[in-house]
Amino acid sequence: MNMPVETELSPDDSPVVKAQPIGPPTRVGPRSNRRNFFIAGAAAAAASASAFAIITDKSPRNPVGDPGTTAPSSIPGLNDTEAWGSSELRLARHITNGLTPEEAFLARTKGFKGYLEYHLNPDAIDNVSVEAFVATTYPQLALQGTDLYALDSGLLQRQLQEATLFRAAFSKRQLYERMVEFWSDHFNIAIAETGYLKMIDDRDVIRKNALGSFPDMLRASAHSAAMLLYLNNNTSRYPKVNENYARELMELHTLGVDGGYTQTDVSEVARCLSGWTIKNKGDFNFDPTGHDFGAKTFLGNTIPAAPGTGAAAVGEGDKVLNVLAAHPSTAKFIAKKMIMWLLQYDPPQTLIDQVAAAYLSTSGNIPAMIRVILTPANIVAAPSKHKRPFHFVASALRGLNPTVKGVAAIAGTRLALLGHQSFFWKTPDGYPDKVQFWSGLVMQRWGFGDYLASLSTGDIVVDPTPFMTVNTSDGVAASINVAMFGGEMPARTSDALKTYLAGGTLNAARVRETLALAINSSTFQWY
Amino acid sequence: MRKCNDEGCTEYNEMSRRQFVTWSAGAAFLATVVPPWLPKIVLAESFVANRDVIISIFMRGGADGLSLCAPFYDIEYYNGRPTIAIPRPDSSAATKGIALDDKFMFPQPMASLVEPFTAKDLLLIHGTGSIDTTRSHFDAQRFMEVGKPRDPSVITGWLGRHLASSTPVRTNAPLRALGIANGLAQTLVGAPQTLPIPNPASFALGGSATTRQARMDWLESDYLNTPDPVKSAAVDAAATVDLLKVINFTGYAPANGAVYPTTSFGSSLRSAAALIKADVGVEAVQVDIGGWDTHSAQDPLAGSMATTMSQFSTALGALYMDLVAGAQTQNVTVVVVSEFGRNVRENGSKGTDHGRGNVMFVMGKNVAGGRVMTQNFASLARENLESGQDLKVTIDHRDVLAEVVKNRLNNAALSFVFPDFVPTIRGVTR
Numbered sequence: 011m012n013m014p015v016e017t018e019l020s021p022d023d024s025p026v027v028k029a030q031p032i033g034p035p036t037r038v039g040p041r042s043n044r045r046n047f048f049i050a051g052a053a054a055a056a057a058s059a060s061a062f063a064i065i066t067d068k069s070p071r072n073p074v075g076d077p078g079t080t081a082p083s084s085i086p087g088l089n090d091t092e093a094w095g096s097s098e099l100r101l102a103r104h105i106t107n108g109l110t111p112e113e114a115f116l117a118r119t120k121g122f123k124g125y126l127e128y129h130l131n132p133d134a135i136d137n138v139s140v141e142a143f144v145a146t147t148y149p150q151l152a153l154q155g156t157d158l159y160a161l162d163s164g165l166l167q168r169q170l171q172e173a174t175l176f177r178a179a180f181s182k183r184q185l186y187e188r189m190v191e192f193w194s195d196h197f198n199i200a201i202a203e204t205g206y207l208k209m210i211d212d213r214d215v216i217r218k219n220a221l222g223s224f225p226d227m228l229r230a231s232a233h234s235a236a237m238l239l240y241l242n243n244n245t246s247r248y249p250k251v252n253e254n255y256a257r258e259l260m261e262l263h264t265l266g267v268d269g270g271y272t273q274t275d276v277s278e279v280a281r282c283l284s285g286w287t288i289k290n291k292g293d294f295n296f297d298p299t300g301h302d303f304g305a306k307t308f309l310g311n312t313i314p315a316a317p318g319t320g321a322a323a324v325g326e327g328d329k330v331l332n333v334l335a336a337h338p339s340t341a342k343f344i345a346k347k348m349i350m351w352l353l354q355y356d357p358p359q360t361l362i363d364q365v366a367a368a369y370l371s372t373s374g375n376i377p378a379m380i381r382v383i384l385t386p387a388n389i390v391a392a393p394s395k396h397k398r399p400f401h402f403v404a405s406a407l408r409g410l411n412p413t414v415k416g417v418a419a420i421a422g423t424r425l426a427l428l429g430h431q432s433f434f435w436k437t438p439d440g441y442p443d444k445v446q447f448w449s450g451l452v453m454q455r456w457g458f459g460d461y462l463a464s465l466s467t468g469d470i471v472v473d474p475t476p477f478m479t480v481n482t483s484d485g486v487a488a489s490i491n492v493a494m495f496g497g498e499m500p501a502r503t504s505d506a507l508k509t510y511l512a513g514g515t516l517n518a519a520r521v522r523e524t525l526a527l528a529i530n531s532s533t534f535q536w537y
Numbered sequence: 538m539r540k541c542n543d544e545g546c547t548e549y550n551e552m553s554r555r556q557f558v559t560w561s562a563g564a565a566f567l568a569t570v571v572p573p574w575l576p577k578i579v580l581a582e583s584f585v586a587n588r589d590v591i592i593s594i595f596m597r598g599g600a601d602g603l604s605l606c607a608p609f610y611d612i613e614y615y616n617g618r619p620t621i622a623i624p625r626p627d628s629s630a631a632t633k634g635i636a637l638d639d640k641f642m643f644p645q646p647m648a649s650l651v652e653p654f655t656a657k658d659l660l661l662i663h664g665t666g667s668i669d670t671t672r673s674h675f676d677a678q679r680f681m682e683v684g685k686p687r688d689p690s691v692i693t694g695w696l697g698r699h700l701a702s703s704t705p706v707r708t709n710a711p712l713r714a715l716g717i718a719n720g721l722a723q724t725l726v727g728a729p730q731t732l733p734i735p736n737p738a739s740f741a742l743g744g745s746a747t748t749r750q751a752r753m754d755w756l757e758s759d760y761l762n763t764p765d766p767v768k769s770a771a772v773d774a775a776a777t778v779d780l781l782k783v784i785n786f787t788g789y790a791p792a793n794g795a796v797y798p799t800t801s802f803g804s805s806l807r808s809a810a811a812l813i814k815a816d817v818g819v820e821a822v823q824v825d826i827g828g829w830d831t832h833s834a835q836d837p838l839a840g841s842m843a844t845t846m847s848q849f850s851t852a853l854g855a856l857y858m859d860l861v862a863g864a865q866t867q868n869v870t871v872v873v874v875s876e877f878g879r880n881v882r883e884n885g886s887k888g889t890d891h892g893r894g895n896v897m898f899v900m901g902k903n904v905a906g907g908r909v910m911t912q913n914f915a916s917l918a919r920e921n922l923e924s925g926q927d928l929k930v931t932i933d934h935r936d937v938l939a940e941v942v943k944n945r946l947n948n949a950a951l952s953f954v955f956p957d958f959v960p961t962i963r964g965v966t967r
Contacts, residue, residue: 242832242886250885254832257672257891267673273924276672396767429719429735436827437597439675447720449767450733453740453774456756460743502762510755514748523748527755532763532771 097386098122099496103537104352104389105129106184108405113184114496122386129185130377132221137182147416148173151213155235155292158206166206171421171432174212178400179407180414189220189376191400192351194433195440197231197263199240201433207236208433210292224344224374225335228263232286232331233294241438244287246280247300256280258438260334269339271309278308282326296324309333341369345379351443352383354392361388394536396445399428401537402455406462406529409494411476416469424461428454459529463522474521483511486521490528503533588706588947589870589901590813592806592856593696593724593823595682596849596875598830599674601889602896603878603917603928604837605647605846606661606909610640613917617882621835621889632838637661641909644837646846649854653900657907658861660965662937664894664914666877666930670923672891674830677876682723684935684955693727695935695954696821699942700728702950710818711776717805722823731821732773737808738786741778753778784815792865795858802826803852810859813867829875833886840887853900861902870945873898874934880926881917894928897937903945905967912963932963940965 094100098117099109102125106113117125128135144151148169150161158166174194178187193216201208211234219227231237238244241255256279261267285301288294298320305315306326311333313326334340345365349357365382372378397405403420425431429451435441442448465472477489487507491499507524514520528534608614609625623644624630634642635651641663643651653659669686671677680686684695693701700713714731716722721733734740742749742756753775760771789811791797797807802824809822828845835842853871860867878895900906912931915921923929939960942948951960 242888245833245886247885250883252832252884252886252888253890254830261673261675267671267676273670273672427735437674437830442720446726446766450716450721450731450770450774451719452760452767452770453742453778454735457743460752464744503759506755506759510751513751519745523744523752526744527752527759530756532760532767535763535767 094498096496096498097390098125099498100389101125101384101386102496104384104392104395105188106408107178107187107401108408108537109494109496110408110411111492111496122389126381126384129183130221130380132183132186135182140177140181143180144173144176147176151209153209155206155210155290158209159291161206163205166209167201167433168418168422170201170209170212171425172417174432175400175404175417175421175425176414179404179417185380186221188352190217192348193220193227195435195443196347197227197237198435198438198440199234199236199433200436202436204236204240207234207239207292210234211236212433219376221376224369224376225331228335229328229331231263232259232283232327235288235292235294238286238288238294243283246284246286247297248281248284248302251277251280251284251302253277253280256283259283259330262438262440264334264343265337265339266343269337269343275308278306279330281306282308282313282330285323286327296321296327298323301326309337335374336370338366338370341366341374344374345369348376348379349383352380353388355395355443355445356393396449397535397537398441398443398448399430399451399455399458400425400432400441402535403428403430403458405534405537406459407470409529409534410462410472410525411493412462412465412470412472414470418469420462420470424458428458455535456526456530459526463526463529472522472525474518474525477521477525478518481516483508483516486511486516486524490525494528494534500533503528503531507531588703588820589868589903589945590819591696591821591941591946592809592869592871593821594853594871594873594898595678595722595724595823595825596829596873597674597678597825597827598875599677599877599879599891600829600875600895601831601835601837601842601879602663602875602894603881604644604835604842606637606641606663606896607634607644608640608663608914608917609634609636609642611916613881617917619883620887621837621840621883623837637909644843644846646837646843647850649847649850650857650898652854653857653861654907656862658857658900658902658904660899660904660906660908660910662897662899662910662932662963662965664911664928664931665874665897665934665937666894668930668933670893672877672893674876674891679723681874681876681934684938685957688957691956694722694724695938695942696724696823697727697731698954699946699948700725700731700821702953703946703948705730705818706820707818710820711773711780712817712819714821714823715812715819716823716825717808718823718825722825725821725823728821730773730776732770732777734777734781737781737784737812740774740781780817784811784817786811791855791859793858793862795855797855797859798848798851800848800852802848803855806852806856810856813860813869831879831888832884832890833888835883835888853898857900861900865902868902870899870901870904870941872938872941873900874938878928881922881928882926892927893923894930897934899937899941899965901945903967905964910963910965933958933960936960936963937965 098121099114101122102109102113102117116128120128150158150166150169151173178191181187197216199208199211215227215230215234219230241258242252243255246252253276257276260269260271260276260279265271281302285297287297287300301323303315303317303319303323306313308330316323342362346357346362349361349365365379368379368382403425430441463472477486479489487504490507491497491504507528510527511520511524603614604623607623615622623642624633626634626636626642632645634644635648636642637654650659667677667680667686669680682694683691685691705713710730712730712732714725714728716725716733717735718733719735725731742753744752757771757775760768786808789807791810797803805824809824812819826849831842834840837843837846860869874897875895877891877893879889879892884890914931919925935955935958939951939955940962942954943951944966948954
């Protein structure tokens with residue numbers, strides 16, 4: 011995270027793109043749907059500038075204070091999103107990394123519940139071409155520890171970052187990829203500090219359980235060499251235990267900072283987990299010679315002194331994980347965080363309670379919680395969220411639908427400029443999901459839109475001609491609406507794009523600039 | 538279009554140029570002396586510096602104050618840290634510390650800060666921190682940055698509230714404060730005309746120069762229809778493009794032979810210095826330096842902490858030479874905080890776990906420096922420690938910040954900047 015960014019955006023002119031006849035449009039989606047699209051004709055009202063309380067925010071449900079997202083019934087981007095009439099498309103915006111004509115078609119034809127269930131069963135979604143690309147382009151993802159250890163760590167880091175972005179942008183299993191991103195932040199591990207071990211964690215902890223069972227993922231994480239190394243439990247040995255993992259396990263992974271534990275609980279949990287370490291290249295190991303066999307008490311649970319139990323004392327750590335996984339504070343903490351990710355920044359307490367109840371009644375089944383979170387009523391009532399840079403980048407890629415041979419430059423340099431390279435957040439809390447943290451980076455976003463829309467050679471080629479099938483200002487704007495906005499682009503945005511298109515010669519260069527404006531438009535920043 | 542052509546922006550440029558000339562050599566040298574990185578317009582206007590520019594630095598991760606400024610007089614310090622303590626200044630070890638007084642020392646990686654300390658421009662305050670006992674990084678950082686612990690209704694940062702409650706130094710300044718980072722630090726939340734700008738040298742729209750202004754105008758107009766904070770960020774960004782494009786950061790030449798290290802932190806301070814000297818109305822700069830969460834292999838003489846301390850001290854030392862040392866009159870005050878200190882005793886990984894009391898740094902021409910300020914700083918024997926483990930907090934960090942806000946930032950609204958808190962003025966400033 012926040013690595014020194016040496017690359018500077020060139021203010022120079024980008025290569026002039028000549029309008030050339032190119033082949034027929036390939037991937038602008040099912041044409042038959044176009045007749046279903048409409049643009050809500052509501053006139054844009056004046057912007058509703060939300061009051062930015064200087065010190066206090068009186069909203070009781072908004073303890074961290076997200077300016078502009080506090081009123082439950084008002085929608086940030088009110089003017090932008092008033093055209094968002096379809097609850098199915100609202101759902102699609104929330105559970106994908108950006109609308110495409112294909113997703114809009116699926117959502118409309120399957121209906122709300124059918125579309126959600128479709129994405130809750132990712133294994134049933136045909137994703138062969140994407141998986142084949144990943145397997146061919148990033149073969150290191152499948153390797154085990156010993157083989158990974160022998161490879162250059164920079165190569166491995168790039169492979170994982172590129173595969174992550176490619177899947178986020180192009181996988182058909184979009185909700186699954188959204189949850190992979192969520193859990194990657196929840197169980198954040200900085201790849202710079204863990205190298206190849208993060209490759210294993212990504213595959214065997216995060217991706218394996220992203221739409222499965224939370225307690226399973228928690229246990230897998232606790233046994234993950236990358237996590238043990240990242241939070242120093244691998245060197246936590248009696249009599250000088252290291253509290254780092256024990257603290258974050260409770261604060262960030264399970265109970266939450268206000269989940270009702272004390273500094274004593276941190277110390278006691280650390281003692282239970284002493285001796286949990288790594289062997290070989292990436293395997294879990296319990297080393298009894300580093301374990302504290304004395305009596306312990308944590309969260310009201312007592313573990314008697316057990317000298318001589320040897321390797322069986324690994325069960326003390328197992329008990330800690332079971333207690334934490336079944337704890338009501340964990341249910342509430344995970345519920346709230348999942349709602350904040352999937353639905354809205356400022357969840358109603360009633361919904362938190364419902365989702366926490368689903369957690370407890372299903373032993374932490376993630377799809378069961380999602381079904382409670384993503385209902386038509388909740389989706390329609392939820393204020394919009396602001397895309398984080400990674401989400402913004404993935405949605406731009408989806409919207410422009412370029413020909414892609416690789417995503418190295420975007421996964422590396424470009425996301426670095428946006429402050430959101432995968433696995434680069436250094437501290438265990440993961441990248442923030444707060445609008446006020448990211449919203450200031452507006453110029454960097456605009457720079458990305460310019461960059462992406464201008465790509466005409468190399469790994470990523472954006473073809474403007476499919477947007478020019480009807481080569482008038484109205485025609486191009488309508489194509490952009492279909493490709494990027496599910497047919498629900500606000501009238502003011504559409505009108506402004508048409509004005510820009512009409513302000514110069516209508517050629518490929520002008521269309522590329524207009525595509526950049528559409529990506530960079532305020533409407534496109536929300537979901 | 539509200540661009541640099543209108544009154545406001547020209548005004549900044551004019552003042553900058555003139556002020557620089559005044560500082561350096563006088564109008565006779567104007568044609569040859571003014572460095573090329575400064576804005577190009579010249580026109581006389583008085584500059585009223587009734588307050589300092591503040592550079593606020595946050596050491597993320599809980600910096601170990603007992604290595605940054607180590608109490609060599611205390612045998613308990615050596616007892617608690619058998620493998621990571623810094624040898625006494627009067628020892629014969631090659632890695633011995635540098636005495637600051639008869640009690641405290643810098644380790645050698647902090648040597649770049651000896652000069653500002655000796656010149657009495659650098660003050661260290663030991664045993665500081667938050668009154669809240671949390672040892673969570675994220676709570677502790679938040680409590681420090683918002684300036685009031687355990688109150689979820691306080692959502693803005695202390696520096697943000699200072700800026701919100703003070704008149705801009707430059708009327709209509711498009712950019713009053715910036716964080717040199719990829720996201721806005723909580724410290725600055727609530728500040729008007731404030732942006733995170735990771736690299737001020739490359740802050741502009743790309744693409745065709747012919748259409749750039751039209752596209753910029755399109756975006757600025759489009760974002761007027763989106764809610765805050767996105768809208769105001771876009772408006773501020775559009776204005777800031779014009780502000781920054783006249784400053785040649787790449788060609789910036791620091792004064793006094795100062796050499797900024799090419800680290801991320803060094804580059805950030807270099808950009809901050811260029812912005813401050815350009816005098817375009819920036820009043821506050823927030824910079825983070827991470828890498829302080831030294832749970833293992835901390836070794837303040839050769840390990841991870843030595844590297845981080847060296848990055849910190851060489852960059853801050855360069856900033857000192859550039860902006861403060863000698864006859865410099867940049868009216869800058871630097872404050873450095875971290876969320877908490879670390880355990881007095883090392884752990885089994887030759888590192889230290891989260892602790893409490895810590896050291897703060899305040900630097901500037903009008904800082905009562907050259908000393909290590911303490912309050913009831915006791916021996917590190919177990920009975921004197923918080924929870925038997927950690928240096929106690931005996932000086933609320935807000936005492937230090939509040940005095941800077943009042944005396945160096947000329948803002949008397951302390952009850953607004955630090956709500957429900959009455960600071961003790963401890964003589965941080967002269």
